[in-house]
Amino acid sequence: MMVDPTSERPLLGRQLTRVFGEGEMRTTALNEVSIELERGQVALLMGPSGSGKSTLLAVLSGLLQPDSGQVMALGQDLWKMAEIQRERFRLKHCGFIFQGYNLFAALTARQQLEMVVRWGEGGSAKEARRRANEMLTLLGLGKKAHLRPSELSGGEKQRVAIGRALIKDPEFCFADEPTSALDWAHGEQVIELLRNAAHERNATVLIVAHDARIIPYVDRVYNLEDGCLHENEEEGRAEEPHDHTGRNGNASAPLPQHTLRRFLQ
Secondary structure, eight states: OOOOTTOSSOEEEEEEEEEESOGGGOEEEEEEEEEEEOTTOEEEEEOSTTSSHHHHHHHHTTSSOOSEEEEEETTEEGGGSOHHHHHHHHHHHEEEEOTTOOOOTTSOHHHHHHHIIIIIHOOOHHHHHHHHHHHHHHTTOGGGTTOOGGGSOHHHHHHHHHHHHHTTOOSEEEEESTTTTSOHHHHHHHHHHHHHHHHTTOOEEEEEOOOGGGGGGOSEEEEEETTEEEEETTSOOOOOOSOOBOTTSOBOOOOOHHHHHHHHO
8 A cells, every 4th residue: 555655744634524413412523624733743632521532533543434524644545445454554554542441351461562563563572572561661560561451550551552552653643531541640751652752753643632731742732622623823832841740749750862762763
């Protein structure tokens, strides 16, 4: 499948509409929404609960078909592909972080990540083990790599899911409330990882979140309400945050740049 590696905006949504229900129950989640996401940037999508944020993420990532409109990903019309083509595209180019974790109950934390390297990339068992251990250690789960989801807390399961998305070094990363189950110290580490995936590895990152503390880490901020999308040009400059404090005022320094670069190489 040919892609256009020179496209400045690898992900475009044009006039996207998605409606749920009928009659009095009819709800317009997306009303002719258009958006352009750039390579090497982190975009944050905010808005009230039920405003259609997760719907837009699903449409742009090839998980939910719009009623009308077009999604161009790496120069290809995502919704004109056959389903098997979209599946292959997602497998090769996309990393997902879901609110519901979507972990395999029978696999350990390490195996969740190893599977992506071995079966998604064709890597060796040794390479998969090395990269999985590095990622889990980076996320503070090195000593829990042998545990299954039922033995992990909600926050720990979320970190495993985040590691699974980032270990494949994706061209697109779609994160739906990635910090919702985490304290801010761990949440900040996750946002640093996502930001480095964009700024260091040239990925296109879209985050759906309610947490305003993420804003200083991103390049662009969008607001979706009543099915309509607006870019907030007053926010989203991806400056280095100066105050790394958690909910209780405890210092939480960002991950060292050399550590992030070593993992993402």
